[in-house]
Amino acid sequence: METIKVNIKHAFNRVSERDIEALLPEVLEAKRHLLEGDAAGNDFLGWVNLPEEIDKQELARLKADVARLAEKSRLLVVIGIGGSYLGARMVIEALQSEFASMVRDNQPYIVYAGHTLGEDYYNQLLELLDREDYSVCVISKSGTTTEPAVAFRIVKAHLEKKYGKKAASERIVAITDARRGALHDIAQQEGYPAYVIPDNVGGRFSVLTPVGLFPIAMAGYNIDRLLQGARDMRSICHGNNTLEENPALMYAAVRNALYRKGTKVEMLVSCQPNLRYLAEWWKQLYGESEGKSHKGLLPHSLSITTDLHSMGQYVQDGERLMMETMLRVRRPNTTVAVPTDEKNLDGINYLTCKSLTEINDCAAEGTIQAHVDGGVPVVELSVDKIDEYTIGQLIYFFEFACGVSGYTLGVNPFDQPGVEAYKRNMFHLLGKPGF
Numbered sequence: 001m002e003t004i005k006v007n008i009k010h011a012f013n014r015v016s017e018r019d020i021e022a023l024l025p026e027v028l029e030a031k032r033h034l035l036e037g038d039a040a041g042n043d044f045l046g047w048v049n050l051p052e053e054i055d056k057q058e059l060a061r062l063k064a065d066v067a068r069l070a071e072k073s074r075l076l077v078v079i080g081i082g083g084s085y086l087g088a089r090m091v092i093e094a095l096q097s098e099f100a101s102m103v104r105d106n107q108p109y110i111v112y113a114g115h116t117l118g119e120d121y122y123n124q125l126l127e128l129l130d131r132e133d134y135s136v137c138v139i140s141k142s143g144t145t146t147e148p149a150v151a152f153r154i155v156k157a158h159l160e161k162k163y164g165k166k167a168a169s170e171r172i173v174a175i176t177d178a179r180r181g182a183l184h185d186i187a188q189q190e191g192y193p194a195y196v197i198p199d200n201v202g203g204r205f206s207v208l209t210p211v212g213l214f215p216i217a218m219a220g221y222n223i224d225r226l227l228q229g230a231r232d233m234r235s236i237c238h239g240n241n242t243l244e245e246n247p248a249l250m251y252a253a254v255r256n257a258l259y260r261k262g263t264k265v266e267m268l269v270s271c272q273p274n275l276r277y278l279a280e281w282w283k284q285l286y287g288e289s290e291g292k293s294h295k296g297l298l299p300h301s302l303s304i305t306t307d308l309h310s311m312g313q314y315v316q317d318g319e320r321l322m323m324e325t326m327l328r329v330r331r332p333n334t335t336v337a338v339p340t341d342e343k344n345l346d347g348i349n350y351l352t353c354k355s356l357t358e359i360n361d362c363a364a365e366g367t368i369q370a371h372v373d374g375g376v377p378v379v380e381l382s383v384d385k386i387d388e389y390t391i392g393q394l395i396y397f398f399e400f401a402c403g404v405s406g407y408t409l410g411v412n413p414f415d416q417p418g419v420e421a422y423k424r425n426m427f428h429l430l431g432k433p434g435f
């Protein structure tokens, strides 16, 4: 089985192999907490066995709802914020054409709402929805989050005006708590098909529940392969107790070793633009899980080579705060070679017949060398290629490593008390009763 490989040799400019190996007892203890559920946050460990325990009947019902809605929709509006949309968006954007909105016509195109309160965004969305047949997937675990609630009210009113109340209700799917919350009550009263986010799965760990699976399947991707990748990575993460054999333990150990040597920022570096939402999902996963008690690496991201022309200077020469985690993809899904040009006026004939992957790989190698020389440790993660299976592996790998890393850091990786502060102030300013 192809798996994720972690190469730490470019991190030795800040930590030694011994520093990393010395963390083995701590990461093993953290792993034990995840498997035995005997530490803080143990009521949010449902994701640990999710790929194995997925309810087959619910999966079949989900696929049937996807088929029913896909037939009559050119667009699916996914309404959700944070963990309620980033996982699905990460998978869809990694797999679809960068120009999907222009070139796809046999599968619904996914648009997003509820992740912003930008007024122009909603006017532009409504203009689009005037023109296209669409359905709605509204996602909120609590069922009470303001941004998706506002978006759902706006989009639902549009949908009901466009199709009538009954036909509109046949175009809505709700994903929420099994028993509580305003969205749960609306779905019950209006008779929308509903799917449950398990109580013991937090938002940022929910991509392998209907939260991610429904939109991903609507976009036409194979959720069985995604789940298989996650299952296989789960076996690797649960079954191996050495850093060499367990990539999640190695990644958790090296980032904690670097943190203890004064590293403050971790930049997830990807070499292709379709992985930018993988970085957004990863930022939420690690930022919300570890950023507490005034601790934790600040997650940031870079895209090679795009950002080398903006952030490259800082990374090379600015404050020595950061490490990089570079995600390498060994095989591209398609190739494009540089054509020959007899006149060679642009002077790039030395690249003739090279594929863009060969050029990009040289850019990545050159970047690693330059950044390491400049004092930035680089951890390389590599996967064979980008498809549903490897993304499933990446999801489980990053989730498991996050749990291990958070416990090793000494925080509860599964709460997010800091997220409430802005809400209290906003509710007060908006005059919400009780605030």
Ligand code: PA5
Pocket: 081, 082, 083, 084, 139, 140, 141, 142, 143, 144, 145, 148, 202, 203, 204, 205, 288, 416
């Ligand atoms: O990870 C989390 O818990 C958060 O990012 C939530 O997913 C986000 O706040 C949305 O919450 P809800 O799904 O309850 O609307």
